[in-house]
Amino acid sequence: MYRVLLRKFLRAVTILLVVSFTTYLLMYGKGPGIVRAVLGREAQEADIRREVARLGLDRPLLVQYGDWLQGLLTGDLGESLFTGQSVTSLLATRVPVTLALVFLTLVMMAVLSVLLGVTAAVRGGWIDRVVQFLSVLGAAVPPFVIAIGLVFTFAIAVRVFPATGYVSPDQSFGGWIASVTLPTLALLIGAVAGAAAQFRGAVIDTLSQDFVRTLRARGISEREVVFRHVLRNAGGPGLMTLNLGVMTLLGGAVFIEQIFALPGLGSAGLEASLQGDVPVVMGILVVAIAIVLVVNLFADLANAALTPKARTR
């Protein structure tokens, strides 16, 4: 088990190095352009050269990257080229927003997709057809369209939820719930649609296996067959779906944060990459990779707990 964990950790470090270096490579060399944008149109060549030198943007690529890496090890991710704000403090305000969005969506996605998937698979008939139809519909409509519909309906036409903004839970818990409801729903609908269909498939597959027939022949109740044995076997593919779902949700969050004007990682990342704010982009990248890797690890551990076969992989 420890060997497996160590191997996973080494893999994570390799991924981080490769992705961060590639990103640095892509963003390198835009120093004067960035500085011009920072200083504004009145700035003259002398101002720009001075600022480029001050920020160290005229140093070789490897030196700048090495510097950043060293900072990463000591927990110093540098400062935004645009605002001078330390990247760690920027992340401190933005990570909770995106995590709240992704985590809430993920939990509800897990609960709802299991419920819907299992119900559709076990009961079949019209329920199955309705779930399948909704799955296709939910997967076909992009989250931002759903988001716009939700804002129009529940924020403008009927003023139940706020149209924009984020309230942190320590300010007001009710306000927090209100501010994340519509964005979460917008992400959730598409995500559940896909995951429920996956669960449904996995449960149907498992139900048709021999051991289920044997269990039923022993007179074990249908409920126990489904919830104890079938779900456990269908859990592997289901977990994989949720695991991949996190990456999709992180991507979807970029658009959703724009529509609801949420100060999260997605909107910050989009902006920073357009502006060429290298330290901010790199900081967000590290957090995004960390989120994906941690979720991956949890999914693996949960999978190992469910299926003994997975433990040796």
Add this chain to the structure above:
Amino acid sequence: MRRTKRLARVLLTMTTALTSLAALSACTDANTASTPGGKKDTLVLGSTADIQGWDPANQPSFQGWPADAVYQTLTRFDALGKPQPDAATKWEVNSDNTAVTFHLREGMKFSDGEPVDAEAIKVGFDYQASHGGQAARLSDYKATTPDSMTVKLTSSKPDPGIVGMGGIKVASPKYLKAGNLNKAPVGSGPYTLDAAKTTRGSTYTFVKNEDFWDAKTFPYKKLVVKVLKNQTAALNALKTGQIDGTLIQQSMYKEAIASDLRVLGMRGNTTRLLLMDHKGEKIPALGELKVRRALNMLFDKKSLAKDFYQGRAVPANQIFRPGSDAYIDDLKDPYPYDPAEAKRLMKEAGYEKGFTVTFPLFGGLGMEELIPVVAQELSQLNIKVKQKTLSGPTAVEELLSGKYPMILWPLGNYGDSKQDIKDYVLDDGIWNVMHQPDPTVTKLWDRFLTSTGQEAKEIQQELNRYTIEQAWNVPLAYPEGFYAYSPKIRIPEMTDSNALNPRLWDYK
């Protein structure tokens, strides 16, 4: 079946719980804060751009409400760029535009208790002469303090914009010396930052400074600036009462009006074709005056204003803002719409077969829609148009690099038309992208440097006339930009000299 009902019940319960929580929290919305008399005491503004921090040397003039809130300037400027008192009560400029003297108001203090005196202004000026985007320009100046309430700025060469030095933001010398400018600003403006209720990049909260000399001009006890970069989101926030005002795109005008919002029209831009290659270095045809004049005759500006801009623009026959010094009031359109004459001129110039041009564009400025319209007209003269979308951090640099000698752009026009001349006419102007010198312009500008009053105005008009004769631009229209705001607030007058957004003192 029973299970399905249970599932439905669970979902219903969740939804009900969420809705009631939301309804409860709606009562705590900051923007509903009002005094018992029902008068609003909090002004919440949406801003489509974030500030870069609190460095007084690096504050935007566009949507610069946070800086308007915390920093005083020596002088404010009205819609036409004329100085008005702020930290300085009066000022004098010497006869050859090389020195300006500001006399300070008594009894002002920074929020850290330090006095706002001549020494503080000098420290602030010296700081800005070595930091930020104005440094190179300010380093031509020297600040001296004849007495504790007088600051004199002396320039090494004549500067007709010398009185514009009053726009420098005043910050506490202690704060400037401490170095950590982004923590919280220390100024002497009408508001102070409430750091506890501020999240950078999203919400800035300010509390009124009751000791400010002009406190009555700022009726709101609390000011909140929310960063809402997506204008659709900003309009939704405005419709639902989360904010009191925001800039909107032209395409949102009808929606804003239909939602019972008030909308302010601003004409801070002149859409134009810049023909910067007067010598024909990159596109030889543009070096021919006849070709440039032909381009000017090709566009039916009335239709453009009526159809393309849906009536929310007026045709332009010069690039300067109506009412500014350089604007010629009674100018008859020197190049009336006449495609046949344009074709004849092209033939005469030997460019009947036309040429190919690449228009650079940025997303989000409405250029994607305008370029095809312009390209279709240009095709009458066999001019082929290609497009190149510029994006990312180097976009501005590439745009202004001289790679594109003919640019279609909605460019700002200024209340103070000197700024237009500096940007668009002089050979070192940022938008004069080919930087080709012109002896007539140089001669007129040299005369302008040391001129004042009526003479200065006449020289500006002469420069305008010359660029029209030489057809350096194809002015198309003054499109309206829109600021939408809640009927709960008033904006009786907009005094921004860039005509791009209301200033903080305009909100009543």
